[in-house]
Amino acid sequence: MPDTQDGKATAAPSRPVGRPRRSQQALLDAAAEVFVESGVDAPVREIATKAGVGVGTVYRHFPTRSELVVAVYRHQVEACAEAGPRLLVESATPEDALRTWVALFVDFLVTKHGLADALHGDAAGSDALHAYFVGRLVPVSSSLLAAARADVGPTNDEPALDGYNLLKGVGNLCIGAASDSGYDADRLVQALISGALTP
Amino acid sequence: MPDTQDGKATAAPSRPVGRPRRSQQALLDAAAEVFVESGVDAPVREIATKAGVGVGTVYRHFPTRSELVVAVYRHQVEACAEAGPRLLVESATPEDALRTWVALFVDFLVTKHGLADALHGDAAGSDALHAYFVGRLVPVSSSLLAAARADVGPTNDEPALDGYNLLKGVGNLCIGAASDSGYDADRLVQALISGALTP
Amino acid sequence: MPDTQDGKATAAPSRPVGRPRRSQQALLDAAAEVFVESGVDAPVREIATKAGVGVGTVYRHFPTRSELVVAVYRHQVEACAEAGPRLLVESATPEDALRTWVALFVDFLVTKHGLADALHGDAAGSDALHAYFVGRLVPVSSSLLAAARADVGPTNDEPALDGYNLLKGVGNLCIGAASDSGYDADRLVQALISGALTP
Amino acid sequence: MPDTQDGKATAAPSRPVGRPRRSQQALLDAAAEVFVESGVDAPVREIATKAGVGVGTVYRHFPTRSELVVAVYRHQVEACAEAGPRLLVESATPEDALRTWVALFVDFLVTKHGLADALHGDAAGSDALHAYFVGRLVPVSSSLLAAARADVGPTNDEPALDGYNLLKGVGNLCIGAASDSGYDADRLVQALISGALTP
DNA sequence: TATGAATGAGTTTTCATTCAT
DNA sequence: AATGAATGAAAACTCATTCAT
Numbered sequence: 125m126p127d128t129q130d131g132k133a134t135a136a137p138s139r140p141v142g143r144p145r146r147s148q149q150a151l152l153d154a155a156a157e158v159f160v161e162s163g164v165d166a167p168v169r170e171i172a173t174k175a176g177v178g179v180g181t182v183y184r185h186f187p188t189r190s191e192l193v194v195a196v197y198r199h200q201v202e203a204c205a206e207a208g209p210r211l212l213v214e215s216a217t218p219e220d221a222l223r224t225w226v227a228l229f230v231d232f233l234v235t236k237h238g239l240a241d242a243l244h245g246d247a248a249g250s251d252a253l254h255a256y257f258v259g260r261l262v263p264v265s266s267s268l269l270a271a272a273r274a275d276v277g278p279t280n281d282e283p284a285l286d287g288y289n290l291l292k293g294v295g296n297l298c299i300g301a302a303s304d305s306g307y308d309a310d311r312l313v314q315a316l317i318s319g320a321l322t323p
Numbered sequence: 324m325p326d327t328q329d330g331k332a333t334a335a336p337s338r339p340v341g342r343p344r345r346s347q348q349a350l351l352d353a354a355a356e357v358f359v360e361s362g363v364d365a366p367v368r369e370i371a372t373k374a375g376v377g378v379g380t381v382y383r384h385f386p387t388r389s390e391l392v393v394a395v396y397r398h399q400v401e402a403c404a405e406a407g408p409r410l411l412v413e414s415a416t417p418e419d420a421l422r423t424w425v426a427l428f429v430d431f432l433v434t435k436h437g438l439a440d441a442l443h444g445d446a447a448g449s450d451a452l453h454a455y456f457v458g459r460l461v462p463v464s465s466s467l468l469a470a471a472r473a474d475v476g477p478t479n480d481e482p483a484l485d486g487y488n489l490l491k492g493v494g495n496l497c498i499g500a501a502s503d504s505g506y507d508a509d510r511l512v513q514a515l516i517s518g519a520l521t522p
Numbered sequence: 523m524p525d526t527q528d529g530k531a532t533a534a535p536s537r538p539v540g541r542p543r544r545s546q547q548a549l550l551d552a553a554a555e556v557f558v559e560s561g562v563d564a565p566v567r568e569i570a571t572k573a574g575v576g577v578g579t580v581y582r583h584f585p586t587r588s589e590l591v592v593a594v595y596r597h598q599v600e601a602c603a604e605a606g607p608r609l610l611v612e613s614a615t616p617e618d619a620l621r622t623w624v625a626l627f628v629d630f631l632v633t634k635h636g637l638a639d640a641l642h643g644d645a646a647g648s649d650a651l652h653a654y655f656v657g658r659l660v661p662v663s664s665s666l667l668a669a670a671r672a673d674v675g676p677t678n679d680e681p682a683l684d685g686y687n688l689l690k691g692v693g694n695l696c697i698g699a700a701s702d703s704g705y706d707a708d709r710l711v712q713a714l715i716s717g718a719l720t721p
Numbered sequence: 722m723p724d725t726q727d728g729k730a731t732a733a734p735s736r737p738v739g740r741p742r743r744s745q746q747a748l749l750d751a752a753a754e755v756f757v758e759s760g761v762d763a764p765v766r767e768i769a770t771k772a773g774v775g776v777g778t779v780y781r782h783f784p785t786r787s788e789l790v791v792a793v794y795r796h797q798v799e800a801c802a803e804a805g806p807r808l809l810v811e812s813a814t815p816e817d818a819l820r821t822w823v824a825l826f827v828d829f830l831v832t833k834h835g836l837a838d839a840l841h842g843d844a845a846g847s848d849a850l851h852a853y854f855v856g857r858l859v860p861v862s863s864s865l866l867a868a869a870r871a872d873v874g875p876t877n878d879e880p881a882l883d884g885y886n887l888l889k890g891v892g893n894l895c896i897g898a899a900s901d902s903g904y905d906a907d908r909l910v911q912a913l914i915s916g917a918l919t920p
Numbered sequence: 921t922a923t924g925a926a927t928g929a930g931t932t933t934t935c936a937t938t939c940a941t
Numbered sequence: 942a943a944t945g946a947a948t949g950a951a952a953a954c955t956c957a958t959t960c961a962t
């Protein structure tokens with residue numbers, strides 16, 4: 125029984141309309157803020173209000189929540205992805221590159237409260253987000269990990285940890301980090317790297 | 324099995340009359356089932372129905388969802404907690420004990436759909452659950468970790484990883500494991516241990 | 523992106539709860555009234571308000587709009603269905619029986635504003651209603667029509683009009699009858715019968 | 722075909738400049754298409770998109786949905802209206818003329834998905850549509866009906882069926898015909914005519 | 921003239937939670 | 942003690958309509 129807005133539902137809006145462009149960015153900024161405060165599952169209404177627009181406007185620009193989330197974090201994901209190859213060149217050792225890159229990623233996830241939570245594909249609508257993260261970052265984590273492993277020589281874990289598991293593992297380790305001062309995601313992640321590179 | 328009597332409530336009752344826990348147990352059984360099927364966030368109504376009682380009854384026994392979850396998993400958490408000291412004695416090395424115990428914990432977490440998700444204290448109402456897990460298991464993980472560290476000698480991480488971080492880290496690594504066949508929580512956890520014990 | 527009512531959505535209702543039974547009937551009465559005023563597509567909220575209950579209560583009793591509509595009109599549909607065989611016995615001729623029965627049906631449909639509109643299965647959610655009407659009344663209309671045809675002798679229309687077409691035709695002829703004083707559904711329907719029985 | 726020029730707008734323009742109707746026609750074509758696909762209740766946006774114009778343009782040309790619908794079907798309604806007198810002359814009997822004309826009307830209504838539904842004046846905003854149909858076609862149906870009645874001699878229905886009732890009755894009988902293969906609007910309509918002309 | 925961004929009311933549906941019986 | 946009816950806040954999503962540009 126979806127709806128169908130028949131004649132009855134027609135009523136002129138109380139106050140006029142028509143503010144122009146610029147909404148897109150206002151929306152992105154507002155969403156980023158709200159995501160930090162309430163997580164990526166925050167009500168659309170909340171975002172709209174914060175942005176000073178109507179909910180319809182949010183839906184116009186980002187028909188699904190995923191698209192909004194992806195848009196909000198695209199810049200940072202891109203930056204993170206691009207940092208990988210660069211670090212490999214600039215760092216003293218591949219292991220350093222990997223550690224630095226991962227720290228970058230952790231910082232990103234921890235700063236954006238709720239992002240880590242949204243990263244595992246369970247939540248409805250965060251699938252696109254998950255896919256985007258995985259698609260963009262797994263290749264990077266894979267190559268950094270491979271380089272580091274090659275550099276430290278044979279390790280003791282046979283079917284070696286792959287880039288996907290590393291990325292998701294790191295992502296998971298960041299969950300709740302922002303709100304729990306006794307929890308040190310960074311240290312855990314570095315320990316995980318150490319473990320992955322143990323000869 | 325709504326009629327299952329509490330295992331040790333037989334013989335001459337030491338307490339006055341002693342036979343309340345009837346729906347209590349039915350509730351626990353039902354909740355356990357539902358948690359497996361639909362996760363720990365399943366509607367209360369679903370649990371009540373499965374148990375053959377009214378929702379009011381659920382609330383009477385377990386005013387908050389947390390209390391219900393805690394009750395459901397208490398047995399297993401206890402078993403896990405008690406396994407710690409025993410493993411320390413039985414295992415060849417403290418590291419073995421730690422690894423085995425953590426694997427036990429991982430198994431528990433991964434088997435119970437959604438438990439790992441509920442474990443980090445973000446969600447309103449899961450605080451009691453979180454507190455119970457932490458209160459009961461952190462001492463165990465701490466002592467196992469300490470023993471293992473003592474055994475392997477000095478490690479390279481200065482303010483060493485503590486039992487709380489280990490427990491929560493492991494918990495986080497288990498998130499989503501059940502629904503993602505490409506994700507290997509166990510391997511990640513073992514790598515984490517390796518990292519924590521790297522000289 | 524259905525929903526999922528997480529912790530955040532939990533807020534104690536401002537005013538208490540728990541009025542007992544009797545809602546069912548209040549609901550039915552209210553719905554009947556609202557259907558007359560606004561058609562069977564009236565917002566659920568409107569019905570709930572008129573009945574003095576919350577929307578949840580409506581959904582509890584009638585999970586789909588169809589079930590509500592069917593419940594509202596069941597009595598009258600039953601009465602109509604049962605009148606068929608009786609009229610066949612009591613009337614002077616089968617044609618009289620048919621005409622009287624159809625007039626009964628018309629009266630029913632026209633009185634309940636919007637019922638005729640809902641009768642054709644297009645509207646979302648009125649499928650069950652449609653099925654109920656058809657299932658219950660087509661057999662009646664069929665037998666009355668057959669009896670009348672048998673009585674008047676051979677007619678000029680070869681593949682004779684069947685009970686289904688008669689019922690739906692009559693139903694359609696009643697659409698809008700209540701709100702258009704210049705439109706005489708009854709006369710049209712009687713003409714239709716005449717046409718169906720023309721030798 | 723957005724560039725299709727209005728058929729008779731060629732030659733030397735008798736009016737000042739005369740070449741506005743451009744998007745007007747594109748709109749009409751698009752609306753016709755959309756009406757067939759999604760019914761006359763299709764979202765305005767859909768029509769605008771199909772026509773390659775903004776919604777504002779639709780509103781500029783057709784402030785109400787009715788006006789759009791009327792415009793879309795004007796040609797065909799005109800054709801139908803003009804067919805009446807012609808059929809009266811060309812047909813063997815006035816009854817034949819009436820039957821043929823009504824069949825024409827039925828064909829028109831059934832082909833246009835949702836048109837029959839929109840024809841009864843209930844829905845807000847379809848008033849203009851209703852008025853146009855009635856204003857244009859009732860005179861035709863009246864005269865054809867009158868001629869047929871005069872030809873068959875006295876009938877048994879006292880206040881005889883008028884052209885308005887005939888037209889609306891036929892319209893109603895067409896509702897849902899397109900989507901229900903078991904429903905034969907044409908046969909019903911012919912039966913109705915038979916009934917109206919029964920001596 | 922045309923555009924289309926913006927608006928926001930309106931509707932459905934789900935559940936946690938209370939409390940009269 | 943148990944029950945489950947009742948409540949109503951919430952959240953998603955759709956579209957008709959306006960109006961700044």
